[in-house]
Amino acid sequence: MTYDRNDIPGTADEYVLGLLDPRDAAEVEVEMERDAELKDAIAASRERFLPLDTSIEPAAISEGLWRRIEAALPAQSKSIEKMPPTRPANDNRHGWRMTALLAIAATIALAIGLAASLMRIQEPLVVAVLLNDAGEVQAVVEDFGSEKAVVRMLADFDVPSDKTIQVWTLPSRETGPVSLGLIDGIHSATLDGPVLPTPQRDQLYEITLEQAGGSPTGLPTGPILAKGFAKLPR
Amino acid sequence: MLTGHAPDDLDKALAACAKGDRTALRGIFDREAGRLVAVAERIVRRRDLAEEVVQDAFIRIWTHAHQYDPTRGSARGWIYAIVRNRALNLLRDGKREHTVEEVDALRESEQVNEVIAAWRKLDRNSLLHDCLGALDETKRHGILMAYVGGYSHGEIAGRLRIPLGTAKSWIRRGLASLRECMA
Numbered sequence: 001m002t003y004d005r006n007d008i009p010g011t012a013d014e015y016v017l018g019l020l021d022p023r024d025a026a027e028v029e030v031e032m033e034r035d036a037e038l039k040d041a042i043a044a045s046r047e048r049f050l051p052l053d054t055s056i057e058p059a060a061i062s063e064g065l066w067r068r069i070e071a072a073l074p075a076q077s078k079s080i081e082k083m084p085p086t087r088p089a090n091d092n093r094h095g096w097r098m099t100a101l102l103a104i105a106a107t108i109a110l111a112i113g114l115a116a117s118l119m120r121i122q123e124p125l126v127v128a129v130l131l132n133d134a135g136e137v138q139a140v141v142e143d144f145g146s147e148k149a150v151v152r153m154l155a156d157f158d159v160p161s162d163k164t165i166q167v168w169t170l171p172s173r174e175t176g177p178v179s180l181g182l183i184d185g186i187h188s189a190t191l192d193g194p195v196l197p198t199p200q201r202d203q204l205y206e207i208t209l210e211q212a213g214g215s216p217t218g219l220p221t222g223p224i225l226a227k228g229f230a231k232l233p234r
Numbered sequence: 235m236l237t238g239h240a241p242d243d244l245d246k247a248l249a250a251c252a253k254g255d256r257t258a259l260r261g262i263f264d265r266e267a268g269r270l271v272a273v274a275e276r277i278v279r280r281r282d283l284a285e286e287v288v289q290d291a292f293i294r295i296w297t298h299a300h301q302y303d304p305t306r307g308s309a310r311g312w313i314y315a316i317v318r319n320r321a322l323n324l325l326r327d328g329k330r331e332h333t334v335e336e337v338d339a340l341r342e343s344e345q346v347n348e349v350i351a352a353w354r355k356l357d358r359n360s361l362l363h364d365c366l367g368a369l370d371e372t373k374r375h376g377i378l379m380a381y382v383g384g385y386s387h388g389e390i391a392g393r394l395r396i397p398l399g400t401a402k403s404w405i406r407r408g409l410a411s412l413r414e415c416m417a
Contacts, residue, residue: 013409016315017380018322019387043307046315048416049381051362053314055355058268059275065285066263069292076254076296174290174323195297 012041016049026176030219074195124150125198126230128205138226139207141167141180143199149180151207152188157225164212168220170204171196182214183207203230244309251299259296262313267292270317276352277321277384279345287324291317325384346393349383350375365415373408376401 004011014020015028032039124142132138136155143149151167159165167180181191206227208220215221244265250258267288274291275284294316302312353374356363366374372394379385379393391401 009413010406010409013413014406017377017405017409018318018325018384019380019405022326039306043311046307046311048362048412050308050311050314051356051360052352052378052382053273053318054269054310055357056269056272056276056352057355059271059281059284061267061271065267065271065289066260069259069263069289070256072289072293073256073259073296074293076252174294174320 008038008041009045012038012045015042016045030217033217074197076195123233125232126201126203127233128203128228128230130205130207130226130228132226141205141228143169143205143230145198149191149193150188151180151183151191153183157209159209162212163209163222164214165207165225166210166214166220166222167191168206168208169196169199171199177220179214179218182210199230201230201232205230242309244313245304248295248299248302248309248312251296252302259292262295263292266310266313270314273314274317274321276349276382277318278324283324284321287320288317291320294320322384345383346379349379352382353378361416365412368415369408369411372396373404373411376405377408377412380405
């Protein structure tokens with residue numbers, strides 16, 4: 001649609017009421033990330049209509065619903081390791097605490113190192129062969145799930161100095177495209193992506209040419225260099 | 235225009251969720267899940283689909299809690315918007331087409347009445363109640379059918395027996411009057 005900048009409150013209301021067609025709604029969702037006025041108008045509209053939802057008679061909820069939610073929760077990417085909740089009342093000597101903290105830090109570092117070394121012999125959950133428009137193989141993405149993916153570049157790309165190659169996947173239509181990371185120069189790389197659902201067969205992967213530092217919108221904006229669908233290794 | 239609000243328990247719960255605290259998510263569930271399922275059911279019209287919506291929404295609340303920005307609206311508005319968007323997406327994916335076929339005409343008209351009744355359940359002293367009440371009935375019904383029931387412009391035009399273009403412009407004008415009244 002390319003929404004009317006003179007009627008941002010009107011667009012915001014129609015978005016909040018679900019009256020925009022899906023393509024326009026998707027455009028608003030992308031635009032609101034860089035247009036503070038639109039984002040604020042949407043927030044204001046939500047607050048205006050919210051009492052229609054909060055005044056509703058609550059439905060009876062079964063414990064089963066919570067169990068299904070809890071079973072599907074992924075770990076938070078930056079979850080904070082909790083310290084043991086109890087400690088003896090006399091244990092307030094900083095020396096011991098520092099030693100304990102260092103020991104914990106060392107354990108975590110070892111665990112990360114171990115995970116990294118295990119990663120090298122681990123099988124990817126899915127492999128996607130990325131093709132260009134001409135059907136030529138350009139790259140392969142191996143997604144290990146749990147925030148790790150390896151991209152192997154199999155062709156030369158002409159990347160101007162102010163551009164970078166960005167790797168994307170589409171876990172679901174609801175999530176939209178998610179960046180797995182940037183590739184410095186043109187070589188294979190291991191990417192630390194965000195926490196995502198376990199990669200599935202036929203999940204889309206693609207690489208695009210974006211401005212240096214990555215897409216400003218958090219969504220692919222540049223030309224698609226290659227794309228392909230995930231296959232499960234046998 | 236920023237929507238100022240005092241930080242409340244839901245703000246804190248979202249911040250705790252972002253740090254990986256599952257009991258905070260459970261707290262949000264205990265407080266809001268009953269209403270959220272009811273809100274989703276008004277839109278998708280089936281309890282099983284409504285629970286599916288709320289289940290997916292809670293996963294999203296968990297994975298996106300770090301993106302919630304208290305300077306841009308209330309935590310409650312953010313949480314309800316996630317559920318509403320999931321429910322509306324389910325409609326767009328066409329699941330309601332199927333359910334509408336199962337529903338007879340009587341039940342259909344009951345649902346329209348339920349949607350309109352949402353206005354009557356509002357706090358009578360609230361600005362939203364008064365400002366909706368100040369609109370012509372057709373505009374009020376159109377806005378309520380869209381927000382409460384998730385009806386599209388076409389569905390609203392059909393049920394109010396007015397041309398599509400008229401429905402669109404009436405709703406747009408109704409929304410503008412509402413903003414002015416509540417400003």
